[in-house]
Each structure stands twice: as C-alpha cells, then as structure tokens.
Amino acid sequence: MNGGPALERMTQGDALALYASGPWTARYAPDLEVLVGDIEKMNSQSKRVLIDVSKVAKLDTFGAWLIERLSRSLALTGAELRIAGLSANYSTLVDEVRRVKETPPPDREPVTVKATLERIGRSVAQIGDTLIGIIDMTGALLFALWTVVRHPTRFRLTSVVHHLEQVCWRAVPIVVLITFLIGCIIAQQGLFHFRRFGADVFVVDMLGVLVLREIGVLLVAIMVAGRSGSAYTAELGSMKMREEIDALRTMGFDPIEVLVLPRIIALVIGLPALTFLGAMAALYGGGLVAWLYGGVEPEAFLLRLRDAISIDHFMIGMVKAPFMAIVIGIVACVEGMLVRGSAESLGQHTTASVVKGIFFVIVMDGIFAIFFASIGK
Amino acid sequence: MANPPDDAIIRVRDLTVEFGGGKTRVLNGLNLDVKRGEVLGFVGPSGAGKSVLMRTIIGLVPRLAGDIEVFGVDLGSADSDARRAVERRWGILFQHGALFSSLSVRQNIQFPVREYLKVSERLLDEITIAKLGMVGLKPEVADRYPSELSGGMIKRVALARALALDPELVFLDEPTSGLDPIGAGDFDDLVMTLQRTLGLTVFMVTHDLDSLYTACDRIAVLGDGKVIAVGSIEEMRASQHPWLKSYFHGKRARAVVT
Numbered sequence: 001m002n003g004g005p006a007l008e009r010m011t012q013g014d015a016l017a018l019y020a021s022g023p024w025t026a027r028y029a030p031d032l033e034v035l036v037g038d039i040e041k042m043n044s045q046s047k048r049v050l051i052d053v054s055k056v057a058k059l060d061t062f063g064a065w066l067i068e069r070l071s072r073s074l075a076l077t078g079a080e081l082r083i084a085g086l087s088a089n090y091s092t093l094v095d096e097v098r099r100v101k102e103t104p105p106p107d108r109e110p111v112t113v114k115a116t117l118e119r120i121g122r123s124v125a126q127i128g129d130t131l132i133g134i135i136d137m138t139g140a141l142l143f144a145l146w147t148v149v150r151h152p153t154r155f156r157l158t159s160v161v162h163h164l165e166q167v168c169w170r171a172v173p174i175v176v177l178i179t180f181l182i183g184c185i186i187a188q189q190g191l192f193h194f195r196r197f198g199a200d201v202f203v204v205d206m207l208g209v210l211v212l213r214e215i216g217v218l219l220v221a222i223m224v225a226g227r228s229g230s231a232y233t234a235e236l237g238s239m240k241m242r243e244e245i246d247a248l249r250t251m252g253f254d255p256i257e258v259l260v261l262p263r264i265i266a267l268v269i270g271l272p273a274l275t276f277l278g279a280m281a282a283l284y285g286g287g288l289v290a291w292l293y294g295g296v297e298p299e300a301f302l303l304r305l306r307d308a309i310s311i312d313h314f315m316i317g318m319v320k321a322p323f324m325a326i327v328i329g330i331v332a333c334v335e336g337m338l339v340r341g342s343a344e345s346l347g348q349h350t351t352a353s354v355v356k357g358i359f360f361v362i363v364m365d366g367i368f369a370i371f372f373a374s375i376g377k
Numbered sequence: 378m379a380n381p382p383d384d385a386i387i388r389v390r391d392l393t394v395e396f397g398g399g400k401t402r403v404l405n406g407l408n409l410d411v412k413r414g415e416v417l418g419f420v421g422p423s424g425a426g427k428s429v430l431m432r433t434i435i436g437l438v439p440r441l442a443g444d445i446e447v448f449g450v451d452l453g454s455a456d457s458d459a460r461r462a463v464e465r466r467w468g469i470l471f472q473h474g475a476l477f478s479s480l481s482v483r484q485n486i487q488f489p490v491r492e493y494l495k496v497s498e499r500l501l502d503e504i505t506i507a508k509l510g511m512v513g514l515k516p517e518v519a520d521r522y523p524s525e526l527s528g529g530m531i532k533r534v535a536l537a538r539a540l541a542l543d544p545e546l547v548f549l550d551e552p553t554s555g556l557d558p559i560g561a562g563d564f565d566d567l568v569m570t571l572q573r574t575l576g577l578t579v580f581m582v583t584h585d586l587d588s589l590y591t592a593c594d595r596i597a598v599l600g601d602g603k604v605i606a607v608g609s610i611e612e613m614r615a616s617q618h619p620w621l622k623s624y625f626h627g628k629r630a631r632a633v634v635t
C-alpha cells in the first residue's frame with residue numbers, strides 16, 4: 001500500500017495469520033478502524049490466531065488500542081491468540097492500553113415524551129426558585145444595609161463611585177442618544193397622524209405625558225437592564241466560577257455587603273439620574289422635530305408643554321426609577337450568584353438576567369400604572 | 378517531514394518578549410534548542426518567565442524580536458495551513474489546565490480528535506477511556522464536568538487532552554503540581570513510557586525535583602530573561618551558579634537525593 005497501514009490475512013486450515021504493517025498511528029486511525037472492523041466482521045472460525053506486528057513502522061496509542069481491540073474480539077470467538085513481533089518498546093504501550101476496561105456506555109439521554117415533560121415541569125418550578133431567590137437576596141440586602149447603617153465605616157464608598165461611573169456616567173451618551181431619537185420619532189408620528197384632524201398641537205401633550213410618565217423611565221430601565229444588569233451578572237458569575245466569592249466569605253466578608261450592596265446603591269442613584277437625562281433628551285428631540293417638521297415654534301412648544309403637563313407627571317416617572325433599579329440590580333445579582341462552574345452557565349445566567357430584568361421592569365411599570373390610576377393621579 | 382538537520386525540534390534564537398509597551402522585559406535574547414525525542418526540564422524562579430516562554434513558542438504571546446522554529450517551521454511567518462499542520466503535531470498542557478468548562482471530560486478529550494480525525498463514536502469513546510487510564514483516571518470520570526473535578530484531576534484530564542492525538546511534541550507547564558507524590562511518580566513514568574514508545578519530545582516546565590531527576594534528559598535554567606545553564610542533572614548539580622546551588626543543594630533537594 002502507498003505508505004498507509006495494512007492488515008493482511010492468511011488462512012491455513014484452522015489457523016489464521018494477520019500481518020500488520022505500515023504506520024499504525026492516529027493520523028491513519030480512520031483507515032485502521034476499517035481494517036480492524038473488517039476482520040471483526042469476518043467472524044473467523046479459526047482455532048488459532050497469530051497477529052504479527054513486526055512490520056509495523058510506527059505505533060501509537062490509537063494503533064495499540066486497535067490491535068488490542070482486534071485481539072479482544074478474536075479472543076471472544078474462543079481462538080487461541082498469539083501476538084508476535086512486538087518490540088519491547090511497543091509492548092509497554094500495548095500493556096498500557098490493555099488495562100483499559102470495556103467501555104461503559106456513555107449516557108446519552110434519549111429524547112422521550114417523559115423527559116420533555118420533565119424538562120417543562122422543571123422550568124416551571126424554576127420560576128418559583130427565581131422568586132425565592134429574589135426574596136432571599138432582598139432580605140440579605142436589607143440585612144447588609146442595616147449592618148452598614150450601624151457601622152458606617154463599613155460602607156464602601158469607593159466601590160459605589162466606581163460602579164456609578166460604570167452604570168451611569170458611561171451610559172450617558174447611549175441613553176441620551178436613544179431617548180433623543182425616540183422623542184423625535186414620537187413627535188414625528190404624532191404630527192403625521194394628528195395633522196389629519198388639525199390637532200397638531202396636541203402632539204406636545206402626548207409627548208410630554210408619554211415621555212415623562214412612561215417612555216422615559218421604561219426605556220432607560222430596559223437599556224440599563226441590558227447594559228448594566230448583564231455586566232453585574234457576568235462580573236459576579238465569573239467571580240463565583242473562580243471561587244473568588246468563596247474566598248471573600250472565608251476572609252470574613254459578606255459578599256452581599258461587599259459586592260452586591262455597592263452595585264445596587266449605584267444603580268439606585270444612577271437609574272433616576274439617567275431617567276431624568278433621558279426624559280430631557282426625549283423632550284428636546286420631540287421639540288426639535290415639532291419645530292422643524294411641524295412648524296411649532298419653540299416658545300409655543302414650551303408654553304403648550306407647561307399647560308399640558310404638571311409636576312405630577314414628572315414625579316410619577318421619577319418615583320418609578322429607583323424601584324426599577326432595585327429590581328434590575330437584584331435580579332442581576334441573584335443570577336450572578338447562581339452561576340455554576342462552566343462558561344456556558346455564565347452565558348445562560350447573563351441572558352436570564354437581562355430577560356428577567358426587562359420582564360420585571362415591565363411588570364413593575366404595570367403595577368405602578370394601576371396604583372397611580374387608583375389614587376387618581 | 379522537514380526537520381532541521383541537527384534534529385532540534387524547537388529552536389529559539391535571540392528571543393525578546395516585553396509586556397506593557399516595554400515596561401517589563403521578561404525574556405531578553407533567549408536561545409534554546411530542544412532535541413527530538415528528549416525530555417527537557419525547564420526550571421527557574423517563580424515569575425522568571427517560564428510560562429511566558431512556553432506561550433511565546435506556541436504563538437500565544439507576541440514577540441518583540443527573535444526567531445522561533447518548531448518542526449522547522451517559523452511560526453512567525455507561517456501561513457495558517459502550515460500553522461495548523463504544526464498544531465496538529467503538538468499537545469499542550471497549560472499551567473491551570475484550561476479545560477473547556479462547558480464540555481464534559483469526555484468531550485474535552487475528544488474535542489481535538491473530532492477536529493482532525495474522522496473516526497467512529499465507538500473508537501472515540503474507547504480512546505478517551507484509554508487516555509484517561511493512561512493518566513490514572515477511572516472511566517467514571519468521563520461524564521463529569523471540569524467544575525466537578527479536583528485540582529489534580531483537572532491536571533490529569535488536561536494532560537489526557539494534550540495527548541489525545543498522540544502528538545510528537547508536548548508542552549507541559551507544571552504537570553505535577555497539584556498531584557500527590559504517587560500520582561506525580563506515575564506521571565513521570567508515563568512521560569518516560571511515551572518518550573520511549575512514541576519518541577515523544579517533551580518540553581516540561583516544572584518545580585518538581587523528583588521529575589527532574591527521574592524523567593528529564595536535560596535541564597535548562599531560566600534567569601534574567603535568558604537560559605543561564607543547560608545540561609544533565611549532574612552538570613546542574615556541579616554548577617557553581619548561586620541560584621542553581623541553592624536549588625539543587627537546598628533542603629528539599631537533599632531530601633530527594635538521599
């Protein structure tokens with residue numbers, strides 16, 4: 001054969017001789033497997049089998065194992081087996097693989113109706129776990145807060161400032177840009193549709209109420225959940241993976257107090273600030289469009305805005321922000337703490353953090369809407 | 378296959394490596410030859426740059442100056458096909474294992490094999506168990522995940538993965554650290570068996586004096602960014618260099634020799 005491995009066979013009465021030659025190495029493993037498989041399938045009835053490996057140019061664990069596998073399957077037929085021509089060097093290798101036990105079947109879970117149902121059940125049960133996790137974390141946080149209030153020296157101001165920079169200051173450009181654009185779009189759409197009724201000027205009402213009450217805070221909270229919630233989960237998760245959190249705990253630090261509290265405080269300060277900036281940017285964008293596209297002069301816009309909205313609208317928006325910050329922060333930290341050893345788990349929990357964060361933000365907004373409606377605001 | 382005439386499987390010339398834009402120069406004009414079929418032990422104080430040298434040879438750390446040839450291929454100028462051909466022929470054990478955390482032990486070991494060889498699932502599984510056996514692990518470990526292993530087991534699995542394709546050259550960064558003495562001894566035996574049978578070349582960074590005595594053919598010492606001495610263990614012991622003297626004649630060294 002052209003440089004590849006070969007396994008020739010010769011039968012003589014009840015004796016079978018197999019002559020292996022060429023390189024029996026990993027590189028030729030696919031060919032070797034075929035060669036060995038052919039002999040195994042042949043199902044020889046020979047009483048005596050000789051495997052001659054003296055012509056084997058090179059042997060490694062793949063080759064040694066395949067020779068071993070061959071001799072095992074031949075031994076099963078009850079033949080008397082002899083391996084000839086094994087050099088001293090290679091025989092240590094064959095001895096090494098001879099110790100391999102019959103392989104246990106790898107568990108590859110079959111896809112059954114039962115398994116599918118089980119998975120569905122488990123993921124439903126996990127929703128409960130999330131809620132418990134959140135309540136648990138809230139409790140731990142309140143406790144940490146109480147500790148810090150009693151011992152103000154344990155408050156980590158540097159850490160809070162650091163996270164404030166990350167979640168608030170560095171988020172300003174993107175938050176302002178996106179809310180500005182959304183403001184523009186709302187105004188443009190409003191003008192386009194209201195114009196048909198000659199109600200152009202009500203665009204200002206809509207813009208003011210919508211932005212200050214709902215869109216501003218909701219949009220910013222969703223952006224923060226995507227931006228900072230994921231970062232929190234990834235940071236805490238990778239610390240968890242590398243036993244850093246365990247290390248902290250053994251040094252007598254409370255990870256909640258050291259890691260989680262500063263992050264959540266930073267969010268509680270940062271999110272309202274971003275909400276304010278976002279609302280202003282959206283109003284500015286809307287005003288700009290109203291002027292350039294709708295011909296509403298800035299003075300008219302401002303006058304109308306003053307009539308249309310009251311401080312209540314602004315306050316309602318702002319009041320919601322810290323609560324959303326707490327929800328985003330807690331969900332992100334709970335997910336971070338749930339990360340287990342693998343990179344995959346880190347990815348899953350980071351995704352879950354963002355998805356749940358956004359979900360809870362919207363649920364929260366709905367609850368606030370009902371609440372404010374019932375107190376008549 | 379193209380190999381340099383004098384059979385140096387790794388050849389490093391005037392290698393300089395810096396970090397932080399020249400703030401720390403870790404390697405400074407380093408020269409080193411690793412011969413085909415030898416086990417080279419690489420020693421040096423902690424932080425001397427042993428891991429950095431290893432990572433530079435395998436192309437993970439960019440170099441400032443110098444030439445590196447592995448299997449006669451200059452990795453700096455090789456195209457991606459040539460690089461891949463070289464990468465198929467070596468196996469690497471990182472200092473911290475570097476197992477893929479989202480794959481099970483079985484999948485970790487099979488990963489390189491699947492990439493390069495078209496073989497049946499059955500053979501893959503058998504080879505996995507064989508490799509696990511060679512590094513002293515039971516088949517039951519195969520379906521665990523790296524986070525469920527002890528430190529020493531991680532080392533062993535990482536070694537099994539490095540050996541998965543039966544490479545010609547292996548880089549081992551502190552393979553025996555984290556192993557119990559018996560396991561470390563078995564490991565040295567395994568390295569010697571593979572060297573004898575497969576003609577394996579081993580580049581081994583180690584602090585383990587036992588390994589140096591039993592498994593290594595030659596020892597190279599790194600100091601001040603250079604190889605300050607290369608030779609057999611006897612030559613190292615006879616050296617008058619102060620660091621070598623305290624290394625090979627210190628309290629721990631005496632305990633090994635006697």
Ligand SMILES: Nc1ncnc2c1ncn2[C@@H]1O[C@H](COP(=O)(O)OP(=O)(O)OP(=O)(O)O)[C@@H](O)[C@H]1O
Nearest residue numbers: 396397401403421422423424425426427428429430
């Ligand atoms: N990515 C990096 N950036 C900056 N400096 C680095 C980097 N990697 C390594 N170093 C520095 O290079 C030096 C050598 O590190 P290296 O990891 O090679 O040490 P070592 O000899 O392997 O030590 P040990 O025996 O403890 O493993 C150290 O001073 C380290 O701080």
Ligand SMILES: [Mg+2]
Nearest residue numbers: 427428472550
């Ligand atoms: Mg190192």
